[in-house]
Amino acid sequence: MQALLPAGSADLLGIGDDAAVLRAPDGRVVATTDLLVEGRHFRRHWSSAYDVGCKAAARSLIDVAAMGALPTALLVGFATRGDLPIEWAIDLMRGIAAECARAGAAVAGGDVSSADAVLLAVTGLGDLAGQDPVTRSGARPGDVLAVTGTLGSSAAGLALFEAGLVGQDGHAEAGLDELVAAHRRPRPPYPAGPEAARLGATAMIDISDGLVADLGHVATASGVRITVDIGLVPDNPALHKAAEALDGADWRRWVLAGGEDHALAATFPPGTVIPPGWSVIGGVSSGREVLVDGGISGDKRGLRGWEHFA
Amino acid sequence: MQALLPAGSADLLGIGDDAAVLRAPDGRVVATTDLLVEGRHFRRHWSSAYDVGCKAAARSLIDVAAMGALPTALLVGFATRGDLPIEWAIDLMRGIAAECARAGAAVAGGDVSSADAVLLAVTGLGDLAGQDPVTRSGARPGDVLAVTGTLGSSAAGLALFEAGLVGQDGHAEAGLDELVAAHRRPRPPYPAGPEAARLGATAMIDISDGLVADLGHVATASGVRITVDIGLVPDNPALHKAAEALDGADWRRWVLAGGEDHALAATFPPGTVIPPGWSVIGGVSSGREVLVDGGISGDKRGLRGWEHFA
Numbered sequence: 001m002q003a004l005l006p007a008g009s010a011d012l013l014g015i016g017d018d019a020a021v022l023r024a025p026d027g028r029v030v031a032t033t034d035l036l037v038e039g040r041h042f043r044r045h046w047s048s049a050y051d052v053g054c055k056a057a058a059r060s061l062i063d064v065a066a067m068g069a070l071p072t073a074l075l076v077g078f079a080t081r082g083d084l085p086i087e088w089a090i091d092l093m094r095g096i097a098a099e100c101a102r103a104g105a106a107v108a109g110g111d112v113s114s115a116d117a118v119l120l121a122v123t124g125l126g127d128l129a130g131q132d133p134v135t136r137s138g139a140r141p142g143d144v145l146a147v148t149g150t151l152g153s154s155a156a157g158l159a160l161f162e163a164g165l166v167g168q169d170g171h172a173e174a175g176l177d178e179l180v181a182a183h184r185r186p187r188p189p190y191p192a193g194p195e196a197a198r199l200g201a202t203a204m205i206d207i208s209d210g211l212v213a214d215l216g217h218v219a220t221a222s223g224v225r226i227t228v229d230i231g232l233v234p235d236n237p238a239l240h241k242a243a244e245a246l247d248g249a250d251w252r253r254w255v256l257a258g259g260e261d262h263a264l265a266a267t268f269p270p271g272t273v274i275p276p277g278w279s280v281i282g283g284v285s286s287g288r289e290v291l292v293d294g295g296i297s298g299d300k301r302g303l304r305g306w307e308h309f310a
Numbered sequence: 311m312q313a314l315l316p317a318g319s320a321d322l323l324g325i326g327d328d329a330a331v332l333r334a335p336d337g338r339v340v341a342t343t344d345l346l347v348e349g350r351h352f353r354r355h356w357s358s359a360y361d362v363g364c365k366a367a368a369r370s371l372i373d374v375a376a377m378g379a380l381p382t383a384l385l386v387g388f389a390t391r392g393d394l395p396i397e398w399a400i401d402l403m404r405g406i407a408a409e410c411a412r413a414g415a416a417v418a419g420g421d422v423s424s425a426d427a428v429l430l431a432v433t434g435l436g437d438l439a440g441q442d443p444v445t446r447s448g449a450r451p452g453d454v455l456a457v458t459g460t461l462g463s464s465a466a467g468l469a470l471f472e473a474g475l476v477g478q479d480g481h482a483e484a485g486l487d488e489l490v491a492a493h494r495r496p497r498p499p500y501p502a503g504p505e506a507a508r509l510g511a512t513a514m515i516d517i518s519d520g521l522v523a524d525l526g527h528v529a530t531a532s533g534v535r536i537t538v539d540i541g542l543v544p545d546n547p548a549l550h551k552a553a554e555a556l557d558g559a560d561w562r563r564w565v566l567a568g569g570e571d572h573a574l575a576a577t578f579p580p581g582t583v584i585p586p587g588w589s590v591i592g593g594v595s596s597g598r599e600v601l602v603d604g605g606i607s608g609d610k611r612g613l614r615g616w617e618h619f620a
Binding site for chain 2: 012013017018019020021022023024025026027028029030031032033034035036037039040041063064066067069073075076077078079108109110111112113114115116117119121123124125126128133135136137204205206221
C-alpha cells in the first residue's frame with residue numbers, strides 16, 4: 001500500500017524504517033490522535049472505503065489546524081478483520097492520501113494488524129510556523145465569535161440516511177445530495193486555522209461535538225460567556241429542505257448540535273477585520289456559559305437548554 | 311485518567327485541547343505508530359494491564375530510539391470493550407505512564423473509544439538533538455556489528471507460558487522468573503539509541519521480529535552481508551535453564567529468532583570504541599545476506615537456514 005501514499009514536503013524520511021523523520025521548522029510540533037471504529041464512527045454500507053479514509057484523515061488534520069498549525073503529517077494504524085476485501089483497504093488508503101493532499105500533509109507512517117474489529121487510529125502532526133498555538137482558554141469579554149466551514153450539514157445527512165431517504169446508489173433527491181456528501185466526506189477548512197492564528201484569534205476549536213457543546217468547552221476553559229445569534233449563521237437552504245423531507249425536523253438542532261462537519265469556531269479581539277469565509281455569529285462577555293438567542297444552553301444544561309429558552 | 315499521566319519536559323501544552331504542542335528543538339521530529347491487539351500482541355490472562363501498558367509504550371518508544379532519537383512523547387488510542395473493568399484501564403494508563411517516564415517521554419494525547427476488540431494504538435515522537443537519523447541502509451563493509459539489551463529472554467518467557475510452566479501467581483521456578491518478567495514487560499535500552507548515533511553508528515534497528523530477521527532488513531536496505539558469531543552473544547544462564555525445563559529446546563532459536571525484548575542492533579565504523587553495555591557479535595562485509603556462524607540465514611532462507619548450516 002506504500003505506493004499509494006505520496007510523500008509530502010515535510011517528509012525527510014518516510015515509511016520503511018523504524019520511524020519516520022519529519023520537518024518541524026518551528027521547533028515545536030502539534031500532535032493529536034483519534035480512533036475511528038466501524039459501527040461507531042462509520043458504517044461500511046453508508047460510506048465507501050475512500051470516504052472513510054477521507055473522514056479519518058480529516059478528523060485529525062482539522063484538530064491540528066484548530067491549534068493554528070499547518071497539518072504536516074499523518075500516521076495511520078489500521079486494524080482489519082480477515083473478511084475485509086483487500087480492495088476496501090486499498091480504497092481506504094487512497095482516501096487517506098487524498099485528504100492528506102487536500103490538507104498539505106504527508107502520510108508518514110503506519111501499522112496494520114488483524115483484529116476482531118475494523119478500526120483506524122490516526123495521528124496528525126503540524127507546524128505552528130512561528131505563531132502561538134490558539135487554545136480553548138484565551139477568549140476574553142469583548143471578543144467576537146466567528147465560524148468557518150459548514151454547520152449542520154453532516155448531521156442532516158446522517159438523518160437522511162437514518163430515515164431511509166438515501167437510495168442504494170448513495171444519492172438523495174435533488175437539493176439534499178450535498179448533505180449526504182457532507183456526512184460521507186467532511187470538507188474541513190484547513191487553511192482557516194493558521195489564518196485565524198495570524199489574525200490573532202484568542203481561542204479556537206474544531207466543532208466535532210456540536211457548536212453549542214464545543215463553545216461550552218471554550219466558555220469553560222476561558223471562563224467566559226459566549227453568545228450565539230442563530231440568525232447570523234449563514235442560511236443553508238438544503239437544511240430547510242431536509243427538515244421538510246423529515247416531517248418538520250428542526251434544522252436548528254443540526255446547526256447547534258451537529259458536529260461532524262469539522263467547522264472551526266474562533267474568537268477574535270474586538271476590531272479584528274474578519275476575512276471572507278468566516279461569519280461572525282456572536283460574541284464573548286463575562287460569565288461562564290453559552291447563550292443561544294438569549295437562552296441558556298451550554299455545558300451545564302446541554303441542548304435542552306436552547307430548545308427551552310429559544 | 312488524565313491525572314495518571316504526568317506531563318514531560320517536552321510538553322508545552324498537554325492533553326485537554328484539540329491537540330498537544332510539544333518541543334521539537336532539533337527542527338525535525340521522529341514519529342512512529344504501532345497497534346497492539348488483544349489475543350495477538352498480548353493476552354489478558356498472561357499480562358497485567360500495567361504490563362500491557364508498559365509493553366505498548368515500549369514498542370513505539372524504542373522505535374524512536376532506534377533512529378538515534380530521544381523519545382519525547384507518546385500519544386495513545388485505546389479501544390475497549392464494555393466488559394473491561396475500569397481498574398484494568400487505569401492500570402493500563404499507569405503502565406504507559408511508567409514506561410514513558412523510563413524513556414523520558416510525556417504522554418501528550420489520547421483518545422478512547424468502545425469497540426468489539428481491546429486495542430491500543432501508540433504513536434511515539436522523538437527529537438534527534440542535532441544528530442543525523444540512523445537508518446537501516448547505512449551499514450558498510452568493514453563495520454562492526456554490536457547489540458545492546460537482552461536477546462531471547464522474551465521468547466523464552468513466552469515458551470514457558472505456553473508450556474504451562476508459569477503458575478497462577480504469575481511466577482516460574484527460581485532462575486526462570488526473569489524470562490517470564492522479560493516477556494511481560496520488556497526493558498528496551500532507550501538511551502543506547504542516541505548514544506549509538508553520537509558514536510557514528512552507520513545503521514541501527516530495533517529487534518522486534520528477531521535478530522536474524524531484523525539484521526536481514528539491514529542487510530537488504532544497506533546491500534551488505536552481515537555475519538553473526540553466536541559465541542560472542544553474552545551468555546544468559548537463564549536461557550540454558552529454560553531450554554532444559556522445556557525438554558532440550560534450542561536456546562539459540564530464542565536468541566536468533568525472538569523479537570520482543572526490543573534490543574538494539576547497530577553497525578559502527580571500524581575502530582569505533584564500543585561503549586560498555588554493547589556487545590560486538592559480528593561484522594559487515596560484501597554481499598546481501600545474514601550469516602550465522604558461517605551458515606546462510608537471513609531474509610532469503612529464513613531461520614531454517616541457520617539451523618541447517620550451523
